Amino acid sequence: MIAAFAVAAGGTTAALAPAAGLCAGIALFPALAFAWLYWQAHRRDRGLAQVGALLEGYGEVSAATMGERLGRPEDEAEQLMALSIREGYARGRIDPKTHTFRKSEGP
Helix, strand or coil, X not given: CHHHHHHHCCCCHHHXXXXXXXXXXXXXXXXXXXXHHHHHXXXXXXXXXXXXXXXXXXXXXXXXXXXXXXXXXXXXXXXXHHHHHXXXXXXXXEECCCCEEEECCCX
């Protein structure tokens, strides 16, 4: 893009300033999109880490209790608990009958 402006202007450096400004403006949108995606992923990971820390701290806790603690409905809290376990922030499993997390002992 910059080369096309330079050739069109006869090779002078005066054409480089608008071309550089145009390229910087075009590159701004992908940069903002990537920054937004990074922030969203970082926020998600931070939230799952907090849920995992709560699960590890309690050792055994029901989805209803976690829902109250997180200020979320019970089914949403159970989904967050399962995601936290799957992502490795908590070690244990959720009993499907009682909807209770139980911490695993050992590695």
